[in-house]
Amino acid sequence: MEIEAEDFYRQLPKVELHAHLNGSVSFQTIEKLSRRKPHLNIERSMTAIGKGQRRSLDECFEVFKVIHQLVDAEEEILMVATDVIKEFAADGVKYLELRSTPREEKNTGLTKRLYVETILKAIQQCKKEEVDIDVRFLVAIDRRNGAEVAMETVKLAEEYMLSSDGLVVGLDLSGDPTVGHGKDLLPALQKAKNCGLKLSLHLSEVPSQLEETDLLLSLPPDRIGHGTFLHPEVGGSQNLVDKVVQNNIPLELCLTSNVKGQTVPCYSNHHFKYWYQLGHPCVICTDDKGVFSTDLSQEYQLAASTFSLSREAVWTLSQQAIDCIFAPDAVKQQLRQKWADVQSQVSE
Ligand SMILES: CC(C)=CCNc1ncnc2c1ncn2[C@@H]1O[C@H](COP(=O)(O)O)[C@@H](O)[C@H]1O
Numbered sequence: 001m002e003i004e005a006e007d008f009y010r011q012l013p014k015v016e017l018h019a020h021l022n023g024s025v026s027f028q029t030i031e032k033l034s035r036r037k038p039h040l041n042i043e044r045s046m047t048a049i050g051k052g053q054r055r056s057l058d059e060c061f062e063v064f065k066v067i068h069q070l071v072d073a074e075e076e077i078l079m080v081a082t083d084v085i086k087e088f089a090a091d092g093v094k095y096l097e098l099r100s101t102p103r104e105e106k107n108t109g110l111t112k113r114l115y116v117e118t119i120l121k122a123i124q125q126c127k128k129e130e131v132d133i134d135v136r137f138l139v140a141i142d143r144r145n146g147a148e149v150a151m152e153t154v155k156l157a158e159e160y161m162l163s164s165d166g167l168v169v170g171l172d173l174s175g176d177p178t179v180g181h182g183k184d185l186l187p188a189l190q191k192a193k194n195c196g197l198k199l200s201l202h203l204s205e206v207p208s209q210l211e212e213t214d215l216l217l218s219l220p221p222d223r224i225g226h227g228t229f230l231h232p233e234v235g236g237s238q239n240l241v242d243k244v245v246q247n248n249i250p251l252e253l254c255l256t257s258n259v260k261g262q263t264v265p266c267y268s269n270h271h272f273k274y275w276y277q278l279g280h281p282c283v284i285c286t287d288d289k290g291v292f293s294t295d296l297s298q299e300y301q302l303a304a305s306t307f308s309l310s311r312e313a314v315w316t317l318s319q320q321a322i323d324c325i326f327a328p329d330a331v332k333q334q335l336r337q338k339w340a341d342v343q344s345q346v347s348e
Pocket residue numbers: 020021022023057060061064099100101140142174175176177202205257260261287288
């Protein structure tokens with residue numbers, strides 16, 4: 001007998017490669033944080049976008065400002081990172097690459113180093129508690145902060161890549177895509193690549209970034225976040241598509257995020273369809289599971305129902321995501337074994 005859809009997607013072993021820590025905070029954790037800071041008068045609509053709701057990109061970025069007010073001390077970062085890791089594990093995620101922008105908060109004594117170390121501590125604590133998930137960390141550059149901060153962030157990421165026993169694996173470029181230009185960040189990104197950090201770059205998340213995308217693709221990055229406006233049908237170009245395909249750069253695709261943030265008009269128009277039909281590596285991700293009120297099981301289910309994917313195709317999709325992780329090949333082998341074990345249990 002075929003298992004119920006919800007159980008199938010929950011039990012499906014999954015890889016999450018695009019999760020911003022402060023966008024992934026669940027409602028339950030927001031409630032805990034709000035109780036610590038009642039003066040902020042946090043209401044649900046200030047930190048999450050509910051079912052059927054949509055917001056402009058600007059409004060979405062305002063949400064992060066509210067969450068950052070709630071999460072601005074060491075204890076809070078530890079709580080948020082631990083909760084987020086356990087929630088992903090409960091959702092059947094077996095390998096997670098979390099990303100977050102190191103922040104300094106004078107009022108609470110938070111430094112960028114302490115910020116990174118606290119996230120690494122949360123990862124180690126979960127490991128000690130034998131939470132069934134392998135977690136790695138990408139240090140994020142917020143493009144709003146410009147070239148100098150980007151270079152400092154790369155140095156910090158390099159330092160922790162060398163000292164974190166393999167937990168820090170790469171760098172993320174994110175932040176409001178309408179602010180700043182990637183050309184200013186190119187030296188920092190080039191340096192990151194030269195020192196062995198893997199690069200996941202938000203590219204073409206909004207239209208009008210053709211020139212920037214073309215420039216940053218020359219690095220080339222190891223993965224692309226969103227890539228919503230790369231292909232010619234939506235104002236991109238065949239030249240950009242060719243570069244992505246020739247370099248075999250996987251795309252991290254976040255359906256709910258793009259629809260709720262209104263960069264994609266509806267699920268059936270999502271660019272997953274274009275890239276999946278090309279046979280190009282696509283990884284289904286959540287982006288900000290707290291802000292967009294979703295989880296990875298729901299995202300897989302949504303992709304399957306929108307694009308009529310069979311369960312076998314869904315299984316293949318989740319398995320192929322293993323090829324796109326930034327951790328070393330030995331980890332990929334362990335994950336492939338894990339997938340095989342689950343598959344044999346399911347078919348027994
Ligand atoms: C607004 C919207 C539609 C969001 C989805 N797309 C995104 N695009 C670019 N950067 C993002 C996105 N979601 C989260 N981020 C980045 O992640 C940060 C929050 O997580 P963190 O503080 O780095 O731990 C945000 O401030 C922003 O810099």
